Amino acid sequence: MALYAELHRHLGGSVVPRILWRYFERNQADLTQRFPNYESFEDFYTRPRNTLDEYLELHTLVEKVQTAETLPYFIYRLMRGAFVFENLAYLELRYTPFLRTPEHLSQSERIDLMASVVEVVGRASQMSEYPIVTSQILCMHARLPYEVNRAIVDLAAQMPEYVCGIDLAGGDNHYGDRLDEFIQLYDNARSLGLNTTGHLYETPDGCHPALLPYLMRVGHGIQIPLKHSELLPQLAAQGQCLEVCPTTYLKTGTMQSIHELKVVFDRCFEAGVDIAICTDNAGLHNMRLPFEYESLLTHDIIGFDELQACQDAAFRHAFAWKHKQHPVSILNEVLRPELSAV
Template identity: 75%
Template sequence: MTLHAELHRHLGGSVVPRVLWRYFHRSDAELAQRFPEYPGFEEFYTKPRKSLDEYLELHTLVEGCQTLKTLPYFVYRLIRGAYIFENLAYLEIRYTPYLRTDAELSESERIDQMAEIVAMVGRASRLPEYPIVTSQILCMHSRLPNAVNRAIVDLAAQMPSYVCAVDLAGGDAQYADRLDEFVELYAYARSLGLKTTGHLYETPQGCYPELIPYLMRIGHGIQIPLRYPELLGQLAARHQCLEVCPTTYLKTGTLLDLQELQVVFDRCFDAGVDIAICTDNAGLHNVRLPFEYESLLTHDIIDFKQLQACQDAAFRHAFAWPHSDRPACLLSELLKSEVNTVALEAV
């Protein structure tokens, strides 16, 4: 059995449609009335959108449900599904903690409550019955004030037992007017010793080379090999990894055909740039990580050797994976040790 690492999964988009619909019917009368039958909700929730901005609006549907009280419900089901159905050994969960705080509080009170949110997600994701190594990536947000985003960076630095990195989310087309601000926030994060990733070069409108030097990984980044392949050498020299989420680009209208990703993989492999294959929003897509692998293989976008290279890259670039090797190597050493023990006992 192959064990996998997932580096790009949003907490808001991780809830599979059936679980979310059941939650509505148990706990939210207004949304239950809006979606009385499951098939209609699944079709609404998982259908492709016309743009990334329209797609991101779906996150607000879930964010309002994920509170201090309900987060254990959602996180438990995320971890259970990841372990049983996806064979995950490692999972980074990313989200904006401010958007899970009580909206009736003042801004300063909500900032203070973020630590409780992070601790709750951390405790809820560490389950003895589902032994997955987990960590959190806290997302700054392109539509939040600078003071809130800076507080998110500070919180990430203050809670290393739960948090492994910071991110910038909220739609990459929104960065332009505040680019200097986001550059300063990333520089500040790096000065605190934090690891970094960011939603960048996902769409043609989200291409900001000013941010690249501050990122250890790039969330999506597909427009670099597609439109700016001259940048690939710099990424390879910095050992930066792209977090490529195939189904997302069809759901957001960024790509019209999955086959367009062949150029992304070919140019990155040729340039020596690592790719980790991810799901992004497994619930919104109603897919799991092994499906993303299978889809790329069956469309002849990558071969099995390249798939294994991407799987290796995911563990190599994982921010909080505690071992020097991926699980397959660890299991091989364990089995070798057992074989040697049996051989010695037989002598």
């Protein structure tokens, strides 16, 4: 049995449509009345969008219902599915804690509540029934003010028992005029010893080379091999890994066909740049991580050797995985004591 490490999964986008529908039926029946039946809801929830912005808008639907009270409900189901259906040994869950606090409170009250959200997520995701090694990535957000993003970085540094790194989300086409601010935030994060990833080079409008040196992993980064391959040797030299999420590019309109990914993998392998294959928003996509791998194989984008290289890369670049030197083939041996200790 192959085991997988998932490095890029959003807490909001990881709720599968059936679970969300059941939750609405039980708790917010008015929302289900917008749809004649479950199938029409699933179609609405999972269908491709024309742009990244339109796609990201869907996150707000889930963010609103993921509160401190309801997060354990969603996380329990997420971990159960990840263990039973995906063979995940390791999972980094990412989200913006500020967006899980009540909207009617003041900004400073919401900032104060972020730590309790992190704790709720941390406790809910560590369960002996589904023993996946798990940690959180806190996402700064392109649409949130500096003070909030700064507080997110500080919080990540204060809660290493639950948090393994930080991210920047919200659409890489929206960083433009605030680039200096985000550089400063990342610079501060690195000085605090935090691990860093960030959504970057996902879309043609999201190519910001000035941010690259601050990232240990690049969220997506597909525009680098596609349009800026001169940067690949620099990435290889710095050991930066791309978190490639194949289904996302079809759902956001960034790619028209999965075959466009072939050049991404070919150029990265040639240059020695690691790729971790990830789901991004497994629920929104109705997708499981092993099927992302299988789909790349069946479309002849990678072969079995490359598949294993990507599996290994995911464990090697995991922020909170303690056995980075072990290839997947002996993971089982390594994993047993790790899991029994959970």
